[in-house]
Amino acid sequence: MKPQQKIPYKQLFAVAWVIFISACGSMNDNSPSNSLSATNTAATDPVSVSNTVNSVKELGVGDVYQVAFAGSQPMTLDMSDVPEGAEYILAVSNLNTSGSSSNMQLASSESEVLAKSVSANVDEEVADHENEIALSDVAARFHEELRFQEEITASEDHDDSVVSASKSVAAASASSAVPQVGDQARFNVLSSLGNTGTTTVTATAKCIGQNVIFYVDNEVASKTASDLPDSDVQLLCDTFDRRVPQERAIFGSESDVDGNGHLNVLMTPQINKMGAALGGLITGFFYAANLYDPGMEIIYTLVPDGSAVYGQTVPRDFAMENLLPSVLIHEFQHAISYNQHVLIHGGSPEEPVFNEGLSHLSEDLFGEGRENYARYETFLAHPANYGLFSGGSPNLGTRGASYLFLRYLMEQSGSTSFVTRLLNTDQKGAGNIESAFDSKDASFDQFGEFYLRWVATLALGSQGLSKDPRFSYQDRTRNSETNNWEGVTLLGDADDGRGTQITGIVPATYRGYTSSNVMPGGSQFYRVTSAPSEISLYSRGTGNFGAVVVRVK
Numbered sequence: 001m002k003p004q005q006k007i008p009y010k011q012l013f014a015v016a017w018v019i020f021i022s023a024c025g026s027m028n029d030n031s032p033s034n035s036l037s038a039t040n041t042a043a044t045d046p047v048s049v050s051n052t053v054n055s056v057k058e059l060g061v062g063d064v065y066q067v068a069f070a071g072s073q074p075m076t077l078d079m080s081d082v083p084e085g086a087e088y089i090l091a092v093s094n095l096n097t098s099g100s101s102s103n104m105q106l107a108s109s110e111s112e113v114l115a116k117s118v119s120a121n122v123d124e125e126v127a128d129h130e131n132e133i134a135l136s137d138v139a140a141r142f143h144e145e146l147r148f149q150e151e152i153t154a155s156e157d158h159d160d161s162v163v164s165a166s167k168s169v170a171a172a173s174a175s176s177a178v179p180q181v182g183d184q185a186r187f188n189v190l191s192s193l194g195n196t197g198t199t200t201v202t203a204t205a206k207c208i209g210q211n212v213i214f215y216v217d218n219e220v221a222s223k224t225a226s227d228l229p230d231s232d233v234q235l236l237c238d239t240f241d242r243r244v245p246q247e248r249a250i251f252g253s254e255s256d257v258d259g260n261g262h263l264n265v266l267m268t269p270q271i272n273k274m275g276a277a278l279g280g281l282i283t284g285f286f287y288a289a290n291l292y293d294p295g296m297e298i299i300y301t302l303v304p305d306g307s308a309v310y311g312q313t314v315p316r317d318f319a320m321e322n323l324l325p326s327v328l329i330h331e332f333q334h335a336i337s338y339n340q341h342v343l344i345h346g347g348s349p350e351e352p353v354f355n356e357g358l359s360h361l362s363e364d365l366f367g368e369g370r371e372n373y374a375r376y377e378t379f380l381a382h383p384a385n386y387g388l389f390s391g392g393s394p395n396l397g398t399r400g401a402s403y404l405f406l407r408y409l410m411e412q413s414g415s416t417s418f419v420t421r422l423l424n425t426d427q428k429g430a431g432n433i434e435s436a437f438d439s440k441d442a443s444f445d446q447f448g449e450f451y452l453r454w455v456a457t458l459a460l461g462s463q464g465l466s467k468d469p470r471f472s473y474q475d476r477t478r479n480s481e482t483n484n485w486e487g488v489t490l491l492g493d494a495d496d497g498r499g500t501q502i503t504g505i506v507p508a509t510y511r512g513y514t515s516s517n518v519m520p521g522g523s524q525f526y527r528v529t530s531a532p533s534e535i536s537l538y539s540r541g542t543g544n545f546g547a548v549v550v551r552v553k
Contacts, residue, residue, distance in 0.1 A: 050460060050468040050550075057081045059088070059551035062465045062513035064456045067546045068095065068448060071102065077547065079531040087553035089430070089459045089507050092537055094525040095448055097389045097430075097546040101137040101517040102541035104524060108512055108532040138280025149196075150288045150349045154342045176259040178213070179205045185215060189270040189300065190287065192277065199270055206233045209262075217268035220303055227316050228267065228303040236320075240265070240328045243366055250321055250416050251362065252423045255339040258296040263335070265328065269310040271302040276311025284327040286334040288342075288349075291406055299331045307532050322497060325482075326368035330359040333547025347426030353394040354428075357402025358419070364407065364486055365416070367479025373494035373502060376400030380462070380490070380505050385518025388451075397430045401522075408454050412444075412472050413437055456521050459550045465536030510535075527552075 001110035039499065047062035054081055056065055069075035077090075092104050167418035183205045203215035214237040220228050242264065248254075254263060277280035284301035291297065304319040305311070314323070337355055341347045349355065363369040378502060379386045379400035386397035394402060410418050413436075421436035430447040440447035444453065453470065461473060462465040494500040507525035508514070512532075518524050527536070539545050 008471055010180060027351055029529050034522055046465055046472075048467050048469045049464045050456075050471045054430075056088070056549055058085075059086075059549065061551050061553065062460065062468075063469065064460070064548065064550050066452045066456060066546065068452070068544065068546045069537070071542045074387050074536045074538045075545075075547070077526075077535045077537070077549065078533075079535055080533045082531050085553070086526060088528040088531065088532065089463070089550050089552055090510065090526045090528055090535065091455050091459055091523045092518065092526075092549040093452065093455055093546040093548070094387060094518040094520050094539075095451065095546050096520040096541075098391065099541075099543070101384075101387070101390075101514060101522075102543070102545075103538050104518045104545070105515045105538045105540070106510065106526070107538075109534060131245070138275060138278040138423045139282050142278065142282050142285070144276075146285055146287060148249045150338060153292070154338075178208060178260050178262060181208055183399045184218075186504070187266055187268070187298070188294070189266070189268055190285075191270065191274060196289070201268055201270060203266055203268065207237035209237055211244040211261075211263060212237060213260075213262045213264050215264065215266045217266070217303070219269050220267070224269075224303065224307070224309055227306050232304075232320060233267070235540070236324055236328070237265075239294065243329065243333065246363060247329060247366070248336070250419055251333055251336045251358075251366065252340045252420065254297055254335040255291060255343055256297070256389070257291050263332070264296055264298045265301065265357040266298055267301050267303050267304070269298055269303050272305055272312070272314065275302070281312050281314070284331050286331040286338075288338045291343075293339075297335055299335065300327060301327055322370055326363045326371060328420055329362050329366050329368055332478035333359040333362040339427065341389060341428065345424075345426035348428065350423075350428050350551055353388055353390075353398055354401050354406070355388075356394045357397050357406045358422070360399055360403040361410070361419070362407050363500060365401070367482035367486055369486065370484055370496040370498075372400065372403055373496045373500045374400075374498065376404050376488075377500055377502050378493070379404070380458075380503070383458075383505055384516055384518045385524050386522060388521030390519040390521065404458075404488060405451075405454055408457060408473065409433070409437060409450060412470070448544070449548065451521070452548055455546075456503055456548045456550060458490070458523075459507075459525060459548060462506070463550075464491055464550050467551060468537050491541055523548075 051060065051061055053061040053063055053065050056077055059065055062496040067075070068310070092106070094102050094104070097100065107292065121409065159265040183204055185205070186200055188200050191197045201217045201219065203212055203217045203546060206215040206216050214233055216228065216233060226373045246332060271282055279398040282302065284299060286299055302314060303310070304316040306316055307313070334355065337350050337358065338431050341349055350358070360369065360372050360375070364372060375396050377400070382397065383401070386395070386401045387397070388401060390398060410416065418436050421438070422432060425432060425435070427435060433447055434445065437445070443449065456474070457471045460471050466472050473490070476485045476489055479486050480485070489502055490504045492502055493500050506523050506528040510526040510528045514526070516524050537545070537547055
């Protein structure tokens with residue numbers, strides 16, 4: 001089967017796809033074979049325009065060729081008549097929106113790929129890596145349970161007063177009394193993964209802002225007071241209190257079911273203990289069921305723990321710089337998302353992978369995205385393993401992929417209004433993405449087109465080959481408040497306080513017939529250093545697939 005120039009994605013994708021700066025953040029308006037090649041470096045100066053062409057032989061360095069095709073039948077890339085010495089990156093993409101990974105096979109002829117497909121072995125490294133991720137990512141499994149509980153909570157019948165309260169968020173005058181500093185309150189905190197069992201704690205109100213109330217579990221004062229002095233709580237409270245209206249301006253408003261005009265934050269060692277019991281670390285969460293019982297908005301966070309009294313060691317400085325400011329912004333997005341999608345617009349919660357991706361994007365927009373670099377470097381190292389539609393919990397690599405995808409689309413849209421529209425709706429999935437993006441370009445208005453151009457952007461950016469704004473991320477900028485970086489770099493030092501080096505996607509070397517598993521919404525990348533006359537692509541599964549070819553030499 002020869003390449004098709006364009007498949008109408010709205011007809012091709014029968015199943016809906018799913019996806020998604022503030023006053024202190026900003027948009028930059030100036031804007032396989034397992035034998036891996038060496039660390040990526042720019043082989044030449046980046047081009048200012050990456051041309052999109054109709055055949056591989058037309059590609060110049062930094063240009064792009066892409067095609068969509070159906071599964072269960074070979075698709076042949078004509079590589080004849082390409083310039084001598086030319087090298088390419090070929091990405092094969094699984095464009096399915098559900099299901100398990102698909103075995104993607106490549107060979108230098110259609111007859112070879114069909115003959116070998118009968119007995120092809122699945123790439124065991126992919127399966128092993130998936131198992132390793134599932135076992136190690138405690139926070140991801142916990143948040144999967146939270147998002148699952150959100151779906152259940154949203155589908156149940158509830159008192160109409162909760163829905164009514166969702167429409168009076170951030171009212172000028174609160175209808176319920178606001179506590180005073182020093183007042184105490186009891187909270188029932190989730191105590192384990194997989195059930196709704198709780199532990200009751202008593203906490204003291206330490207800070208009352210215009211928009212937030214910070215409570216600290218009394219256990220901290222008796223055991224680890226030096227790790228969380230009142231001055232640190234005040235700093236967190238003041239900063240978050242200032243950011244809440246800014247985050248509302250981009251993402252929308254949270255509910256106010258208790259009518260006091262404030263968002264509640266509980267800092268408690270129970271979060272540390274729960275993570276330790278699961279063999280990892282949980283930094284915080286928003287639990288939608290709290291809107292109905294006890295009837296209030298609560299963001300839970302861990303507490304600094306330099307002596308590992310409650311579980312893993314969490315140094316005070318690291319918690320204050322890398323964890324707590326970002327988790328507050330992150331979880332607030334979840335609170336807003338539930339209110340907008342479910343309570344105000346009567347829809348369902350956003351798909352977990354993009355709900356999490358939006359929260360990581362919110363961190364970035366406020367200069368608190370230092371932890372995002374390690375997440376997306378994990379994705380870049382094994383892109384086939386982290387599909388946007390791999391199902392289950394979005395693990396660290398999948399969160400990195402989702403963040404990169406959403407950041408790219410936001411930059412392409414030219415405005416954070418794209419993000420606002422994604423939340424202010426009852427839609428989710430591909431239809432929501434397409435509606436929110438509101439493209440006027442017929443070649444870039446469908447979800448599959450968004451995805452394949454993003455794949456081309458990753459391939460070009462990992463080689464430092466293009467400054468074309470369609471195929472590159474905007475340059476990073478320093479946040480004026482935190483001095484942390486905002487935005488994406490695909491090569492170089494992340495400067496994230498933990499020594500992360502971003503090496504981009506390092507493609508496997510194509511040496512003839514190869515077979516690998518690719519998750520739904522994932523891609524496998526190959527470097528073609530000696531082009532055969534043709535490369536045939538074949539998937540043993542059914543559905544929708546795509547290929548992107550960029551010339552790198």
